[in-house]
Amino acid sequence: MDTETFRRHAHALVDWMADYMAGVEEYPVRASVAPGSIAAQLPEAPPEQGEPFEAIFKDFTDIVLPGMTHWQHPSFFAYFPANASPPSVLAEMLTSTLAAQCMLWQTSPAATEMEGRMMEWLARALDLPQDFRGSIQASASEATLSALLMARERATGDAANKEGLSSTGQRLAVYCSEDAHSSVEKGARVAGFGADMVRKIPVDENRAVRLDALEAAIRRDVAAGITPACVVACIGGTGTGGMDDVWAVSQIARSHGAFVHVDAAWAGSALILPEWRWMADGLELADSFVFNPHKWLLTNFDCSAHYVRDPEALMRTLSLVPEYLRTHGANGVTDYSNWSVPLGRRFRALKLWFVLRSYGLSGLQTLLRRHIELAKHAHDTLAAEPGFEITSPLKLALFTFRHRPEGLPEEELDAHNERLLTALNDTGKAYFTQTRLGGRYVIRFQVGQTNTETRHVNAALDLIRETARGFR
Structure with missing residues (x-):
């Protein structure tokens, strides 16, 4: 062509x-x-x-x-x-046209330097700790894996990378809430901890990790000669949006010498709203933090912002630079391939730059507040609707519910709501997904698509009511 x-x-x-x-x-x-x-x-x-x-x-x-x-x-x-958003799509068109492999500073200086500046912009927008330094990863799963690898190297004195984890003679454990994303367990498998060494800690009625249970689990492991290597705190769990007490979790982890990673893949975007920054209280005690602009900041997938307190430790863990990848004659430059598991890197910062400049922080704040208000409207409407129950409270723009018609036995509710969800989605008019809450099958309702308006939420509520009537 x-x-x-x-x-x-x-x-x-x-x-x-x-x-x-x-x-x-x-x-x-x-x-x-x-x-x-x-x-x-x-x-x-x-x-x-x-x-x-x-x-x-x-x-x-x-x-x-x-x-x-x-x-x-x-x-x-x-x-x-x-x-997504039109500015982000346009930026992706330019990225594809340039078709650059931005693994090193010298392979695309503008991509490297813009990535550094965009991470600074986001850190300011979210009011992150001043000593955090960031890079763009493909996904929060990739950032969590990087955090687990850093935790492994800290716990083994950098021996695991060199000698292999088995040669150290140590058993390392990872701790997270039972609501944590599956990427924690997957990362633990890939990093060599093993799935059996992931401790999934019970949560309280607000879906936050139980601090007493976390402390007890760590103490049991220490008594058994197992090293607590990493604690993953969650801001905005996938199932119900649960939020851990980052400050308290970090205090417990630090008292046992464990690395602290904070997963805010979805909810982290809301830290641009001053009224929601309480979610990150205690982040100054954490070692690593991730959130995804590609979820809720109008930036096309993939764009995950990963911040660490100690970039040198991250680079010691992930950097491997043969002669053919060395940057000569440019001392002091950053090569972000040393900050991530993959060597190859796309020019992801360009679309973030387009979005932040096109909407400004005030435009993005307005959008997120609108989504939160629409979710509250949906939550309050269903809470007042006979035959429905809210199964987890509204967290930002997410809640869960189930249909509970009068006279239907408890043991039939799961199958009933599964059929309801299937019927809703089969209409093609809206799309919802499910989760398990205390073993119960419940339906998630989250608002966050760029162009969702009141009429779309009202239409979804009408669809839920009308479809449920056929199941009474």
Whole structure:
């Protein structure tokens, strides 16, 4: 494809993209295709000869698009948001055009230096501790793995990287609440701790980790000769938005010499709101912190902000620089490939720069406050609706509920609500997901999509009520 042909098709694609953004509500929120149906429409072997772009794009609209769940649909109330925005999309177009591999300063000086400055901007916006230094990772899971690796090296005196964890003769434990994200256990597996060494601590009625149970678990391990290596505190748990007491958790962890990582993947964005900064009280005692602008700050996936108190320790853990990757003649520069597990790095800072400049902090604050208000409206409406119960209180823009019709036995409620959720999602008019709360099956309702308005929330509430009536 020559550049003139590219120009013609690119203009057509931009028109399609703008139409998609304007008309995304016309699509069903969740894909309603059978497993294997997309693959069945794709040839088993690649073509021998090139095909016209028009044919390729027609197959995109006919085959691919029906198999997409539309995360940018304003009636997307599932999982957590992965909200985007026009400035971020435009920046991604530039990033793809430049097609740079930004692993080192010398491979793209602008990408490296902008990443450093954007991490400073975010730290100011969230009022993070002044000694935190940040980099952009692909996901919070990647940042949590990095934190666990740092904790492992601290606990073994940097011996695990060199000799292997088994050679140290130490057994290391990781502690988190039972509501913590699965990435903690997955990271513990990858880092060599082992899943059996992850202690999932009970939570209280507010879904915060129980401090007495945390202390007791650590003391049991110490008595058994097990080293407490890392404690993961959570701000905004995935299931119900539970928030640990970061200050108290950090005090306990530090008293036993454990590394403290704070996972605020979703809720961390709300720290740009002064009235919500209490969530991070005690963050000055933590060693590592992560939140995802790609969840709630209008920045396309992937963009995860990872901050550490001791960058040198992070680099000792992750840096491996053969001669062919050394930057010569540029002393004092930062190579962010030494701050992450992957060597390769995309120019993720560019879209963050576009978003922050396009909306400003006040624009982003207005958006988040609107989402929080809409979630409160949904929460209060369902709380007052006969036959429904709120199963976990509103946390920022997330709560859980279940339908509990009069006379239905307790043992049938899980299956009843599972059928209700399936029926809701099968309409294509809205999308919700579930979690387990004290063993009970409940439905999550979160508001965070960029363009969600009151009418979308009200339509979702009407859908819930109408669908539930058919299950009474």
